[in-house]
Amino acid sequence: MSTPVLEVRALVKRFGGFVALNGVDLHVGAGERLGLIGPNGSGKTTMINCISGALYNDEGSIIFEGRDITRMAPHQRTRLGVARSFQIPKPFRSMTVLENLRVPLEYAAWNRAEHRHITDEAMAVLESIGLKHCAQQNSAGLTQVDMRKLELARALAAKPRLLVSDEAMAGLSNAEVDEILEILLALNKRGVAVIMIEHIMRAVMRFSQRVVVLDAGEKIAEGTPDEIVRNPDVERAYLGE
């Protein structure tokens, strides 16, 4: 395994007395495609919230490209190269689709921009994700599918080194799932590591080089997609005793 992009050590997150994450370790290699799965409420989104800084973890540490980012503000993490999409889309509702992308381009990627043709760059991202036709449309009026694409597009516009996609495919048709898969694979080819959270097993299995399984805030399995499919613990977690 190459030097990790992300290394999460013994992460603990509590909500009051409830332990949502109980000492989870996670590492992502450079340019790796990692699938993160688990039943509803197992702590996947909480994990992502801690990695992106939307929530602060109670114990444990998070190292990104060799730097301890555990206490860093979310916007600084994004500037370093950690980008995420939200499971429940959070578009900037007063802005057009294009303007939505201007925000990460102007803030997260500002210092790393090779040139400052923000509109061109935003259009390029929209083109790659198939949203070019609604660039001037108000983001609040998008369809569910386009809203999810916008989530991804906005994360991509931050020019991440690590992208975390939180159920970008929920509720999409088969063809649309394939479309998003292609986008993520193409991004990965450019050297960006990706953590994909997904309930659609077909997509996870096709995409991931390695899969990590969470259940009730603990990591219960880790391995190649094939190993995970055959793992009895995973089956038990999903189907119950």
Place this chain on the structure above:
Amino acid sequence: MKKISPFWIVVVAVIIAGLVFTSTVKNEYYFNAAYVVLQALLMAVAWNVLGGFTGYVNFGSAGFFAVGAYTAIALDKAFGLPLPLLILASGTVCGLIGLALGYLTLRLKGVYFAIATLAMAIVFETLVVNWAYVGGAKGAYILTPDSHLWFDSYIQMLFMVMLLLALAAIAVSRYLNSSRLGRGLAAIRDDEVAAECAGVPTLRLKLISATVMGVMMGVAGAPYPFFVTFVDPVSAFNLFIAVNSIAMPMIGGTAHWIGPVIGALLVGSLQEIITVTVSSELNILFVGLMLVGFITLAPQGIVGLVRKFRGRKP
């Protein structure tokens, strides 16, 4: 862009019109009325920086305004400073209060933040009521300085001062609205978590926004003592000031810098007309009704209505 934007041409034209106004019109009533409208405009533009652009509703505008006024009263009494320095001092004091308010956004959002701003205004009012040096609850008389530059009267000069302050505030607000900074503020208003995750330093931007608001409101309050020549806590901390500061941007439209300008000119002028033709008591009722009407029928204000009819963004 080498071309001079139409905005600056309008600004210069307004300044010239103001100067022509002062040299041709003699009736002081018009300057009084214009001053009142411009003061409300400045407050509305200020409120909108934090309330409209950034999405943090401030109910305590009257507190900022009054602290601006009382800072001027205290410094005038203590050192007899000239008006420009008083304006600067009031802007600084209220800017610092705005900065403190900005830190509150770390813990308080939405309605809780709004209530905190109201509480802040009440705290300041209590302090002023108990501050004998500036007159306490009884209020203070302020002597209007003799000198009024080349203007015919002091009110003419005050009118011109307020016009310049209002124009400056509009220019700042326009810059905030259309720059990278403005997009960051809009992102905060739309979704603060998503803004952070898109790389927006939300705390820093909220601090800037709250400070700018504070400076503008303090500056709006500084000349007020010389305008009315008698200030007491009841008039300086008047609810009407706070209501107008919210209502005017809401009626004009909060998302665009022109919104509070349109709202203030429209509502402010109508208020002056009602005061003259009917009574000043009816004003607050009138604003209230207009506000309710706009919130229910046109929540995006006049700017939103125009956009809708044009079918695109202006």
